Amino acid sequence: MRAPLPTDEEARLAALHEAKVLDTLPEDDFDDIALLASEICGTPISLVTMVDADRQWFKAKVGLELDGTHRDDSLCAHAIHQHDVLEVPDAGADRRFADNPLVTGDHKFRFYAGAPVLLDGTHAVGTVCVVDHVPRELTEAQRRALRCLARHASVQLELRRYAQHAGDIADRMRQLDRMKDSFLAGVSHELRTPLTSIRGYLEMLQSDGFEPETSQRFLSVIQRNSDRLLRLIDDLLTVSRLSDGGIRLDLVELDLAELVHQVSTACRPLAEHRDVALHNLVDHPVPARGDSRRLGQALNHLVVNAIKFTAPGGEIIIRTTAGAEPELLIIDTGMGIPAAELPHVFDRFFRSAAADRMAAAGSGVGLSIVNLIIEAHHGSIHLDSEPGVGTTVRITLPRP
Template identity: 30%
Template sequence: MRFLPPPLPIDEQARIAELCGFDVLDTEPERAFDNLTRLAAIITGAPIALFSLVDTDRQWFKSRFGLSATQTGRDISFCGHAILKDEIFIVPDAHLDDRFAENPLVTGDPHIRFYAGVPLRSAGGHRIGTLCVIDTEPRAGLTPAEQEGLHALAATAMDELELRRTLRTLSLRQEEISRYFSVMGASTDFMCLATADGEVIGVNPAGRQMTGYGPEEDLTGLTLGSFLAPEVADLLWTRAIPTALRNGSWRGESVLFSKAGDQIPVDQVLLCHRDQNGEVTSLSTICRDISERDEIIRLREVQLMKDAFVSTVSHELRTPLTSIVMSLALLTDGLMGNFDDESMKVLRIAQANSERLTHLVDDILDLERSEHGRRTLSFTQASISELVDPAVQTLEGHAAAAGVTMRVEIDTHPALMITCDPGRIVRVVVNLLTNAIKFSGIGGLVVTRVERSPENMVTFSVIDNGIGIREESIPQLFDPFWQADSSSSKLVQGSGLGLAICKQIIDGHRGFFEVTSDFGKGSAFRFSIPIH
C-alpha cells in the first residue's frame, strides 16, 4: 500500500478540545466562509478549495468549492498531514509521493494530484484544520503571490471563528450577569459581582445602602477589597480568593467597611465562577450583617472581662509563680539539704505543676499580646532545615520515652529559603509535634512533611496515626481554651491555648491552617505560609 495515514499531532487531545470549543462542527453552510473558499480557488486557479476542520476520525468541510462531499476519513486526508506544522503544506504531484500515491482520494474521486493547505492556528496555539486548494493536475507549486493570498484568507477564516466564539462567550456571560443581577436586586444582603481579577462589575441596591454608596454612584476602579476593613482586606487576596479558586468557594466571618468608615461584621461567602472550559470568568460575594446590637454589647463585656483577667494574671500571678518555681528548684536540686524519696517525690510533683502553671500564664499573655497586636514578628531568611530540625531534635527524647516513632519527609530542597520569623515557626512545629506525640501512644508514628505549594507557598504537615478528632470538633480546634476531648484530659493535659497561639502566628505570616482527621485512625495538621 503506497499511502501513509497522517500521524497524530503531539497536542491532539488539547487540539480536539479547542476545535469542539468553537462549536462549529456539523453546522449549516455560511456565506462568509463560502466566499473565502471561492476566493481561494480564484486566487490560485484551482478547481477545488476547502475550509477543512480535522476532527477525531474525520475531516469535515465547513465550506467547499468544486466538491460535493461534506467530509472524508481522517486516515486518508491530506489535511491531517498539513496540521502537523505551521508552514504551508504542498504536494506537487501525489502520484510521485509515497505518502499519497495509492490514497483513495488520489486513485478515485476527486483524483487529487496537487494539494496546498495552510493550517488554521487558533489563538490557543492549536492547528484545528486548513484552508486548502486542490487540482486534478500536477503543479510545480504556488507562486509567492498565491501563497500570500492563501495565508491571508486562512487568517481571515480563523479570525472569523475566534470572533464568533468570543461573541458567543459574551452572550453567555451577559445572560449569567443578568440572572445574577435579578437575584441581587431582590436580596437584602450585600452582594457584589466582580471580574476574575476582583474588579467590581456591580453591587446590589442593599449592598450600596449598607456601605454608603448612592444608587447611581460610579464604582469604577473599586475592587472586592474596597468594601472590606483594611485589616481584613489583605486576607481576601491571600486566603479567601485563593481558597475559592481552589475549591470553588470560601466562607468566613469578615468586616465590611463603609464610605463613612463604619465597620460592619458580616458572614461572607465568596464564589468562583468558571466557564465550560474551566476558565475563571468572575467572582461574586454575599455578605450578611451579623452585628446585632445586643450581641455586640455582650461581646464587648466579655472582652472587658477577659482583659481584666489577663491584667490580673500579669500582675498578680507572674511574680509569685516565679518565686515558687525558683524555690522548688533549689529544693529538688539539693541546695537546701537532702530529702527522703517520698518527700522528693512530692516536691517534684509540685515543681512539675508549678512549671505547668507558669507555661499556662505565659500562653495566656502571649495570646493576649497577639490579639491586641502587641506581639511583633521578626522576619528574616531561614531554610526548611533550620525550621524543621530544631523542632524534631527538641522532641526526639520525649517521643522515644512515649514509644512514638518520628519521621521527616521533605519534598522540596532542604535549603529552600523562606522569609519568616524562624523562632515562631519552630514554635508552631514543636506545638503540633507535641500534640501528635501526646495523642499517638505507644507504637505510634508521627510524620513531619514539608512540600512546596503551587501558589508560591510552602506547606508544613504533621501527621499522626493516633486517636483522631471527631469531624464536628475540627472547626473549634483553634478556639482559645477549647480541647477536642475533655475526657482525655487526665491522660494528656494542656491549656487549650497552643493551637490558638499557633493560628495567630501563622495568620501573622499571611498563611492558613488546614486540619483533616479520621476519628480513631489519626489526624493531619497543615499550615501554609508564603515563601517570600
C-alpha cells in the first residue's frame, strides 16, 4: 500500500531540497548514526533515509547494497507521517506492507522501526530506521536511542542548511564581507557539528541498557570529535600567530626524506581506507633546514588534502627533484582545481566549490597555514592543477 502524502508535503520537500543533502557523498557523521542504530537495535540492516518526491534515497546504510528505492515501496514514507517511532513488528502480517516487494522479494524485510528526521522541528524529511529479516520488537531503551540518533541526524541537516544560507548571503556582499561570513559560517559549522555529536552520544551514554562494546564505540566517537575540535582551534591559533609573525621556528638541519617517510606512514591508513594508492618515492637523503614539526604539519595537510579529493582507485606520488634547492613534489590524480579558483587557494578562509559540494570538513585555513609555514622558512609553494586530471604541489626549501 502506497503511503498517502503528508499534509505538509510541499513545505517538507522544500526543506529537504534546501538542505542539499540528496545524492551527496558518504559522511562519517551519518555513517556513524547508521552503524550505531544497527548495533544498538541488534539488526542486520540500518539506514539514514531521505524521502524525496518520488524516491527514497539512503544517505547512510549498513547491511544493504541498494542506494534507494521508489517511494511507492518505501516503508519510511509511512514513518514520516508522525513524530515518533513507527514500529512494524511483522511487515508480512501488516496489510500496509504485506505485498511490498521489499517484504515479499529477495530482501525479505519483516521487522521495521523508523524514527523521523525533522527539519524546523516540524517537517519529517526522512528517517533513521532499522530492519530485520524476522519478526521482533524493540526494547524501550532501543526506541529512546533510535529517537536520539534521529535527532542527531536532524542537527546535521540543520547545520548544512545554516551553512548554505550563510553562503547565499555572502554571495550578495562585498568581497571582505563575503570572506567574513564564509569564515563565520564555516567555523560555526565546524565547532557545532562535533559538539552536537558529543552531546548526543553523552545523552545516550546516560541511558541504561547498552552493551560495553556499544558504550565503548560511543566513547570512540566522542574522542574523535574532541580531536576534531582541538585541531580546528589549533589551526585558528596557528594562522593568527603566523600572520602576525608570532610563532618562533625551531630551525635545525633535517632530512626531508625522513620527514616525508613519517608523514606518508601516518597518512597511509587513511589512503588505504579510501582506496587511494600512496607512493613515497623519496628514497635518498634530502638535506634541508627548517622546523620539523611545522614542516610536518604542512606536509601532512597537503597529503590528507590530496587523499580527500582523489577518487577511489586514484594515486598520490611524493618525490623530490635535484637542484640548487631541495624541491618536494606531491602529485595526485584527483578532481583538480578550476583555473578560476587557483589564485585563491592560499587565501585565508577560502573554500573551493568542490569542498562545499562534498560537505568536506574544514574552515578554509588549512592551505593558508601551509603557505605561511613555507614562507616563514623562506621557501616557496606552487600549485599546478587541471580539473579531472589532478594537482601537483611543488615546494622549494633553502639548503642547510
